[in-house]
Amino acid sequence: MKNREELQTLSAWAIKHRRYLHQYPELSGEEHKTNEYIKRIITGLGLEILDFPHPSLVAFLPGTKGSKTIALRADTDALPVHEEGEKAGYISKVPGVAHVCGHDGHTAILLAVAKWMSENHESIVHNVKFIFQSSEEISPSGALELVNAGVLEDVDAIFGIHLWQGLKKGSVGLTHGPMMGSSDDFEIVIEASGGHGSLPHETIDPTYIASHLIQSYQAIVSRQINPVDPSVISIGKIEGGTNYNIIPSTVTLSGSMRAVKTDTRDFIKKRILEQTNGICASFLATAKVEFIDGTPPVVNDSTESMFVEKVITEHLGANVFSLVDVVMAAEDFSFYLNERPGAFIFVGMNGEKSQYPHHHPKFDLDEEVFESAIHLFIKIVQQYPSD
Template sequence: MKETKELHSLSEWSISHRRHLHQYPELSGKEFKTHEYIKKIITELGLEILDFPYPSLVAYLPGMIGSKTIALRADIDALPIQEDGEKSEYMSKIPGVAHVCGHDGHTAVLLAVAKWMSENRSLVQHNVMFIFQSSEEMSPSGALELVKSGVLNDVDAIFGVHLWQGLQKGKIGLTHGPMMASTDEFEVTINASGGHGSMPHETIDPIYIATHLIQSYQAIVSRQINPGEPSVITVGRIDGGTNYNIIPSTVKLYGTIRAVSQENREFMKRRVREQTKGICATFMADQIVEFIDGTPPLINDAKESNFVEKVIKNHIGENSFALIDIVMAAEDFAFYLNEKPGAFIFVGMKGDKSKYPHHHAKFDLDEDVFQSTIHLFIKIVLDYPSS
């Protein structure tokens, strides 16, 4: 299918729905009105709605042959951010909540793909599952919940897109392997013995100990992991102390660990525990280390990602494809790829319209890229091999 008048019309239809969704964003796990909005459209299109955890919505279209089942996914939640910027036509009407990551666009694009396929059933050979997923932005993940509920049991491959501000407009990119990092949170509590700042010898100083811990964590990345394997340990928050001349009894560190392999993910968690225990013991303090597990590394299946590369070059344009660098941000699409082969795809939109990064109050989508994104999803399904 070429970029015809029909495809342009479908893109305009998608943009109108995106602007409605943008004005009425809902936070993770609370996308109740969003669910009903999607349900109304899907029902009008005549697609079957499958029984999976609410407020996610999963729709199904049987193919003409039905030898394969292809899943396409969009996330539907927004962020707890007060929106800003020049978006008067569709600014969020919900105080303190905004679609400043692009999920409204993902949802609108997938609705347009569902519309096209419902109107061109004779061309759709494979079964297609449309996953409108809740709670991408929080833990527990909506993707994990759906996977545990068996959403991929009969699926052969799954594909997802992210309208991506970090990639130049006109480019569509992915990797043929690790693409995005895992993300886990940690909290370290140092329990020591405080006192007056003028008499440190009578204390066990948890602030001093914390400085050693932070330095030692960076050595995990720089001296214990292969430099060719991206990894990050960041301490983003330190709580401790009440005054300039008082040594506290307790200090807490809060941070994140990111890796592009499950092996390094587990290794870093283990070393944070071991180094925290050892350093605190050295300075005669007690410690508690707690982890909040997030998403695993997002690793594209090489066979499926190479298939997508061919689709991009054949139907969007030879020069449109970009082999991108690994991104250390995380995405819960990784849970799907842990279960079934597939690929995650970035649709670039960096330019004058989309110049602020994701999660920025002034972030906005460049709606010009909707047409190529819809086209891409349709061609992935139509070109997917039967054997």
């Protein structure tokens, strides 16, 4: 950047677009108007739009030497949440849909980066791909769709940011390795033999069996996995029965599982299946177990993450960098990192403006951190080594 005033002007431009996007959120896979909005801006900047699955949009800026290709990614989808709180005139105008994770900010920031790079093309050595990705919040993932479509075939490294409420405002951080957990769901249907609540001995009670399964799953985490290896199993839904005095014939458990290592992720699946079948068999019941694969763990490439740390300390300030703790929230940026080296970065914004956690109805971005995010993306591309 030439000066701080230029960065402030660019940030204000991004905030204007973020507030528009915030008012017109679209759910995963339905970001058609968002795509058109991005397309108008990108076309006006003179960037090439590449042929990738709609409603994602991928733009390309050739470097002045074209020695390498760096990809920068933003996500575009909103959530099925009815927004609450004071939003200074930019609250969602779509009932039951809101940008309560920050994707509107990510999109606006990447648009601002594209604007600056197109206007200062002479300072951009490497080719740059700008990935505006649909469907981060659901499975199948928009990132996986783009990877399968070849978005990374000519890419040397990829970087992404997340405006992060869990990190204090003024900090920018990452890890040099595992950073975020995998996310997979499961559904277990216990099939037994119900009957009258006064005659339990004449039944095989799936509700009672379910209680044993829930307890046993926690033993996977607490007694079968190394305590320093983060993992989570949570039952979010229990469904069964029609009346207080009737023992049902089936009970369904729905839950999620998270890990930061791929082998731990696989181990949890294996043990859930084995324990479910074993416990159900011991009570003369059976079970159907279905796993719904989600996203793998986010694991930063240590070489690229060390490079980002150097960029942060040199251009944002040594006191800005934070080595963050692993979080068990998931991000489909992991699909990119499975294919190419890169790093995912948290831009902290925890403070008075951003008090509520991601996905909360009152969640809001602190737009003052946009300057840091824009500056960081630009410097990552400019400082990326040529050899």
